[in-house]
Amino acid sequence: MSHKYEGGCAHVHTHSDHDPIDNHECHCNVCKSVTGQHTxxxxxxxxxxxxxxxxxxxxxxxxxxxxxxGPLEICLCTECGGVVMLDDKQKRIRVAVPNIMGYDASFPAASYHAFWDETKGYDKPNDGRPVHSGLRPDFVWPTPS
Structure with a gap:
């Protein structure tokens, strides 16, 4: 059966038939250290x-x-070590990083930049997407499930 979004590794699969509640390009230092990516x-x-x-x-x-x-945990496959998702111990969100967690290139592009600040040492993004110092101002954390 096909789902709207599918990821994971060869041993553990994730999927959703719902759109993400937030989709951003992250500039935080934790993401940088965990992924090794600039954003x-x-x-x-x-x-x-x-x-x-x-x-x-x-x-x-x-x-x-x-x-x-803290509330977020990286979930790794015990068979291959692949990064499958981030899980929230408070059961509010689950997080996908499309280019690391097995999602295909059709995953929707990020709609804004989050956690950017002048101390990052690089120019403020100017690709037409909004840039925020945290999550977008209208974001509301979901009630735990």
Whole structure:
């Protein structure tokens, strides 16, 4: 069966038939250190909207090494070590990073830039998308599921 969005690795698959509730290009230092990318395309899904077929095959590690008790965990496949998703211990969101987590190139482009500030040491993005110092101002964290 085909889903609107599908990702994961050969052993653990994620999917959603719902659009992300937030889809941004992240400039935060945690994403930079975790991915090694200058910026990271990040999509938030409501926690219940992004399904995982084999949660028992996931190893969970803190997303933010400086805040190991924070809400986000990186979920790695125990068989191949692939990064499958980020999971929120509070069950508000699940996060996909399309270019790392097995999504195809048709995944919608990020609609804005998040967590940019002048201390980053590079010019403010000027690709026509809004640029914010955090998440977009109208973003509301979902109620835990």
């Amino acid at each position: 990271t395309h990040v999509a938030f899904f409501n926690h219940g909207d992004l399904k995982v077929d084999h949660p028992e095959k996931l190893k969970r590690v803190p997303f933010n090494a400086s805040n190991p008790d």
